[in-house]
Amino acid sequence: MAIKILTVGPLTTVQDFGRSGFGSRGYRRCGACDKYSMQIANILAGNMEDCALAAVLEFTLSGGKMEFTDNCQIALAGADMSPKLNGNPIAMYRSVKTKAGDILELGMAVDGLRTYLAVGGGIDTEKVMSSRATDCTCGIGGMDGRALREGDVLKTGVSGKEKVEFVITEEMFWLKKPSHPYRSVGNQLLPVLRVVAGPQEEAFTKEARENLRREVYKIKVDSDRMAVRLEGPELKTKEGSDIISDGIVEGSVQISSNGLPMVMLADHQTTGGYAKIATVISTDIPAIAQRRPGECIGFEYITPAQAGEAYRKEVRKLAWLKKEIVMKQKNRK
């Protein structure tokens, strides 16, 4: 079973949960930017137990055309790219059976930025250091360590025995997207990212911390899988933003010498030399990974304990979906 790539969008890569465990040697984790949507897609495609492990395709801004060489089950989650199967519109967030020769077409994202295609059994490129995540900077993982091109053929794995068929309906809207708060600014709802105070918080002025909490930040066009770069009121340090380099994580909010924040995403370096005012909690990473250049976001401080609780709540959402699917299967029998 394989997927043939007929046309591609600006950036399509094979991703999974990331290449963790090698940070002390300088290897980036990479992996899906929106790991929540990736897992939802996997569950709906039948990769229930492996939802964090099975590799998926991550499309950025627009998709492209691809052909399935065999019967399989797929699912799409994340940004709505108006998917069509053999020219007929199909829904996101549901299990879809495909037959040999079927052609899936993904257009421009109408909301969000990144879409995830999961297939039963997962994308089966060779694992490099226990992960299939594509690290484009170092040229490893996924398809020869690079973004997909026209003509690429991706093997897929053997799907499990579980016959999952499920539709996340409108009533289950809360399940479709990762949870994060909003704040009303004027007559608009501003997505708010929850942060925990960062390791160099004291290096910043009181005004900087107030700005981060209150102000609105706009996503700049030079954002990528490494970092979302933001513009807005300056976040000033007391004595410069250079620090003795230390480890950074996905979500680290680094402030470079221009006083503007960047939120590190999946392809971030393992260490950095800029002061970090805060860390976006893992639960809210998908929210910023799905925002496009020009869109605005805000920040809100929470405690590490609240961050842990938010994470466990998100894990329970996925567990709930799996349970629903299992119950549905039982009822059918």
Added chain:
Amino acid sequence: MDAFIKPVGDQAALVVFEQRIAEDVNQKVMALKKQVELLRGDRVLETVPAFASLLVYYDPLKSDYASMEKLLKKLVTKLKDGKMSSGRTVEIPVCYGGKYGEDLEYVAKHAGLSREEVIRIHSGKDYLIYMLGFLPGFPYLGGLDQRLFTPRLDNPRTRIPAGSVGIGGEQTGIYPMESPGGWQLIGRTPLNLFSPDNGGKLMYEAGDRIRFVPISEAEYKKRVAEWQ
């Protein structure tokens, strides 16, 4: 022993030691890393050592910040002062100058030394690997002889060949893979430092020392042929 523990989101904690780049501080980082790594696979998922800090990733389903903070504090207090057993010393053969180190001439001129003297000084001591970062296997080395301090290039190169050994300001290091960069290139190692195929293993780890060993161009070519 003084160190602060800071939260890094909901999945990691940072142990911050005295903020200076010095061997004694870095040794504490490595000593703590060793202790924390014993818990890997349980609550601890991964550690990332740096000059004067240790990032500890934990499993948020098995632990939380409050208990990690308590645990790390305890481990820090238990660290013994004084020298711990230091890491290995890894020899890195380097072909200095010529097309392998285009800036050797400049570095020599800047230092007011001959090329031979630069090579002798650069290869004449062992350098502690404080940390690996920026790229896989890129070592942040301490202890470059002051005479060799050379400013970075005004216009960084867009492509630096893998294995290049360079000097950037007060630091020296190796580019394990092809990359852009602004350091003065003084030589190149024939070793294949970046080999993700062998499970991400490197010839050296943070805490080891690197010794540069000058080799001839003939030796360089021979060593490259061995792995290519």
